[in-house]
Amino acid sequence: EAGVVQSPRYKIIEKKQPVAFWCNPISGHNTLYWYLQNLGQGPELLIRYENEEAVDDSQLPKDRFSAERLKGVDSTLKIQPAELGDSAVYLCASSGQGWGEQFFGPGTRLTVL
Amino acid sequence: QQQVKQSPQSLIVQKGGISIINCAYENTAFDYFPWYQQFPGKGPALLIAIRPDVSEKKEGRFTISFNKSAKQFSLHIMDSQPGDSATYFCAASMTGANNLFFGTGTRLTVIP
Numbered sequence: 171e172a173g174v175v176q177s178p179r180y181k182i183i184e185k186k187q188p189v190a191f192w193c194n195p196i197s198g199h200n201t202l203y204w205y206l207q208n209l210g211q212g213p214e215l216l217i218r219y220e221n222e223e224a225v226d227d228s229q230l231p232k233d234r235f236s237a238e239r240l241k242g243v244d245s246t247l248k249i250q251p252a253e254l255g256d257s258a259v260y261l262c263a264s265s266g267q268g269w270g271e272q273f274f275g276p277g278t279r280l281t282v283l
Numbered sequence: 284q285q286q287v288k289q290s291p292q293s294l295i296v297q298k299g300g301i302s303i304i305n306c307a308y309e310n311t312a313f314d315y316f317p318w319y320q321q322f323p324g325k326g327p328a329l330l331i332a333i334r335p336d337v338s339e340k341k342e343g344r345f346t347i348s349f350n351k352s353a354k355q356f357s358l359h360i361m362d363s364q365p366g367d368s369a370t371y372f373c374a375a376s377m378t379g380a381n382n383l384f385f386g387t388g389t390r391l392t393v394i395p
Binding site for chain 1: 287289317319324325326327328329332372374380381382383385386387388
């Protein structure tokens with residue numbers, strides 16, 4: 171069974187540029203999460219989707235961050251414009267319906283210069 | 284505000300020794316406490332998890348001890364191996380929300 175797929179794995183951009191990350195969850199998983207992991211820290215939830223609905227986006231900085239999960243499958247997280255402080259690893263995770271283990275992808279390491 | 288506090292930040296253990304990582308939480312609504320293992324360049328992977336209706340859970344060399352009254356839980360790795368060298372995160376969540384609150388991580392190094 172394929173795991174959570176994320177792309178790109180690495181991204182280097184200059185500040186004020188836009189950037190987008192893509193995530194394909196495990197087949198059949200209705201719940202999708204985006205986490206931010208700063209260096210030396212634990213992941214922090216940005217947004218959680220149940221199917222195509224964002225049920226918790228309270229920690230998403232909406233002035234520059236946006237996300238979508240069209241058709242309730244894969245998802246895109248966008249930052250526009252990127253700032254130096256956005257340099258981090260962006261993790262995507264998915265879980266089955268209801269209460270279930272969260273499976274994480276390998277993450278996208280973003281460097282903003 | 285850190286919902287889950289984890290210590291130590293780093294840990295060095297000899298092969299065959301016992302590794303112990305501790306976590307504490309404040310929110311009594313938490314009812315699910317997983318531990319995740321993360322290798323460099325990889326996402327976290329679930330190692331073992333416990334719910335507060337039991338005080339201990341063991342899976343192979345990994346054991347979670349849970350103290351509900353003290354609001355603390357810990358991971359014990361018996362017979363630590365070099366392959367266990369990784370960063371370990373404790374986490375907590377509550378039924379229905381499924382949002383994991385992670386600790387700050389412990390970098391474990393097992394010396395051969």
